[in-house]
Amino acid sequence: MQVTIKDVAKLAKVAPSTVSRVIADSPKISDATKEKVYKAMKDLSYQPNAIARSLANKSTKTLGLILPSTDENLFNNPFFIQAMKGISVYTQKKDYYIMYTHSNNEENALNIMKNYIHSKWVDGIILLTASENDKCIDYLKEVNHPFVVIGRPENAQNTLWVDNDNFQAMYSVVNHLIKKGHTDISFIGGPHHFNVTKDRLDGYKRALEMHGIVIDERMILEAKDFSEPCGYEAMQDLLALKIPTAVVTTDDLIAFGALRAIKELTDKKISVVGFNNTPLADYQTPPLSSVDINAEKLGYYAAKLLVNKLENVENILNHYIVETKLIERESTK
Amino acid sequence: MQVTIKDVAKLAKVAPSTVSRVIADSPKISDATKEKVYKAMKDLSYQPNAIARSLANKSTKTLGLILPSTDENLFNNPFFIQAMKGISVYTQKKDYYIMYTHSNNEENALNIMKNYIHSKWVDGIILLTASENDKCIDYLKEVNHPFVVIGRPENAQNTLWVDNDNFQAMYSVVNHLIKKGHTDISFIGGPHHFNVTKDRLDGYKRALEMHGIVIDERMILEAKDFSEPCGYEAMQDLLALKIPTAVVTTDDLIAFGALRAIKELTDKKISVVGFNNTPLADYQTPPLSSVDINAEKLGYYAAKLLVNKLENVENILNHYIVETKLIERESTK
DNA sequence: CTGAAAGCGCTTACAG
DNA sequence: CTGAAAGCGCTTACAG
Known part of the structure; x- marks a missing residue:
């Protein structure tokens, strides 16, 4: 069966809240207690349940991606998969997760995005393309949901973006x-x-x-x-x-x-x-x-800007320019 | 603020449990009540919180994908992105979600997979490649976690897979x-x-x-x-x-x-x-x-086999053969 | 057909 | 430094 924080607490002879603090590496906990708890966690091979954590924290540490699907370029140009790799490399470092969905058209993309946001699945959105009068961007600004755009958007101020020059x-x-x-x-x-x-x-x-x-x-x-x-x-x-x-x-x-x-x-x-x-x-x-x-780098820095924002790390600039060659x-x- | 099931219940003058049943479209609820609740949901533009649901249901309706990243083929061959599209097309129909991560090597892939599973993020795993003595397959079998393989695995019995002939x-x-x-x-x-x-x-x-x-x-x-x-x-x-x-x-x-x-x-x-x-x-x-x-079809049927299993829909065969041309x-x- | 209550597995003020 | 309790937003036996 599922090993929970309670099982660990029982074995380590502490309260569940203490175990939780040890996981979060709270500085308030004594080293002796930490040791006890670590040992119990190891003995039970305990793994925190990310869903329960997300619910309590109101944060999933997950980013959402929407890929075009009619775009013929999707299959012919490695841009998307390279950008996706860059995103993955950064998110792995930061213990974030990524969800993706393909969309058929802009309206579909907007619906997918709304669903991601309202169902609380994702903390932030990465847009892989920016077009004129982008409905997705308008919506994200309207509801003030964190996002980053690969490609310079029209009103770039107050928006996170990465692009080549x-x-x-x-x-x-x-x-x-x-x-x-x-x-x-x-x-x-x-x-x-x-x-x-x-x-x-x-x-x-x-x-x-x-x-x-x-x-x-x-x-x-x-x-x-x-x-x-x-x-x-x-x-x-x-x-x-x-x-x-x-x-x-x-x-x-x-x-x-x-x-x-x-x-x-x-x-x-x-x-x-x-x-x-x-x-x-x-x-x-x-x-x-x-x-x-350098599509991989575009993805990497997009993820970085967004994660920084989500973690309240100040971004020195609201964008990155990735060099071309x-x-x-x-x-x- | 977040609109919850309680707000809907209050407005519709029913209990939260009733609202929950309406969402699940339980046949026990009278049409009159359903109407009231639907109206309240619309008025508040209520959207269920997927995380809370997942915790209560012990199911995320999410599939996990692990992509190779050193593989040069990743960028040169549209196989992966096409398969990912097929997966997305099916999961969208069934209201499932997809997570992905790139891995550098087999050990890394195994760790990513373990993390997906133990943290309870995903209900099932889709493996995009199968190699000899695949450690991921061995592990998934060992812990008996639902998965499907694109490519015929070595011991194909009791395993879901799709492949060309x-x-x-x-x-x-x-x-x-x-x-x-x-x-x-x-x-x-x-x-x-x-x-x-x-x-x-x-x-x-x-x-x-x-x-x-x-x-x-x-x-x-x-x-x-x-x-x-x-x-x-x-x-x-x-x-x-x-x-x-x-x-x-x-x-x-x-x-x-x-x-x-x-x-x-x-x-x-x-x-x-x-x-x-x-x-x-x-x-x-x-x-x-x-x-x-037909990589897109391979992805589509992989998702289908896996989702069927998760929903306890019997798969007539434990595999699909996708035609080549x-x-x-x-x-x- | 519907409601009150307990529970999913965490986190975090509040007390001490 | 640690614990008891309430809460995150849902679901689901159990009663009626």
Whole structure:
């Protein structure tokens, strides 16, 4: 049967409350008593019941995660699983737990989140993506429930978030290309309602401006989705219009599609850069240069910010910026 | 403040126990009372506290998942995230929750599992991989805690599991190749301590035997890991020895490596088949034929078997076999 | 059909 | 420094 705090108390000849204090390592308890209790716990191989603890403490030490599920990117891009790993690494250190659920759409996500919160399962929520007018964020703010966002949210003040500096990341990629002599640089982004797309587009534009290159709006394309076929399609549209010397994209899958379109539709050499440095970037022909966004670290720091808040540890900043790194390969040589 | 069952009881002018029975939809309660209580619940927007419920019920309706983390495959192969999605889809239907943790090694996995169990967080465990002498399985059997395995375990009786028919899957791939005229068919498997590797190897051997083709042990290679470089290396070793007309592998990444070795090291046309039908199989040169193992369905049925057991619904069989399908592309044409 | 009471396994003011 | 008691928010025999 289940060994409880009472059994330990009986064996150690103390009160249950004393055992509880020993578990919490209360400084008020004498060392002698602690020893007695530790021994009894060991003899009975006692393990505290986390549920009972949660009820008494009004805290589960559990974080809730909601994953998109229609998003094709979920399976093609290791971002989510890497971020989940980073979260897990931090929570394990801090004895926190993680719950996750997949959602089909934003409304579904909101319901899952409400359920997590109202049923008292989770102490905090980690949002893995941020979009414009994010209903989840609005709700979490409204009910004032602790959360953190991976990706910079719209009203970043009073909100915990982690992100890459997407503006800077794309700025330096484009800057790098310009230094190599490129002037006709095109941009193929994912759907524009993602903040991440906007930030990277801004970085692209800024780099061109800084070098006095006129921005040609026709060279800025939107892939309908973070997928290979959408990348192919966008590149196809672009080639029908104009042949650039370089293309920056906001996603490896989009870049894979662009590479294929280039191979099939033109003889010109066009440099291509992806984002996320997915494992297969290295195995494209040519191997694809790509920006590593360090998804595991994004997850790790997201968990850290949130746990700090839950434990009332002051966060020096309400966000972390995780560094990016261009991994240069054949596609830009 | 938190709305409790007492507040609802007071407003509806009934006892808390009555409210509890209404929530559980007990047939003993009159419709009139039910109505009153429903109204009160709505007026107060009452949500049951899952933690309190769990404590009283001695059941959390939560399943625990342990993910490998060193495994390179974790990021390269969408298997895990797909299986996790399938699990989530089923648990959502049944109002169950999921917890996950990443582990670094088997010992770590065992500790995480023990913690899940002893702290009473989870009602059941889903193991995403099964290896020889699996310590987690041994432990779960020892303490008689409900669990299900994705992948056929060693002593399958009295154990819930889901899997593809890996023997059959590989058998029919090899059979298919033989029918196309191949007789020199090589096998490159992942590490041999995985049951899945053994089953597929058996299927390979059986198909050859059935057609009277002598098995040449030198044509059976082991990639040290489920990775592209290990596939490359194995193929390289093979080519140094003998040039087959076809190669079957147990993993797309291994197959990607094999394709690259073939391109670089020989002019011969060699057919290649992968496993898992990862999204990028389609974008290899040539596009890779691969066996789709339906990971989402594996997860879905794993959750189903386990939840049935927890709810005392009899499982007709202690396992599910999820169908596989060869997706044929250029690499075998 | 419904209520009062005890219990799930903890924690934590309050006393001493 | 330690204990007795009340409480966290539910459920469920037991009575009626």
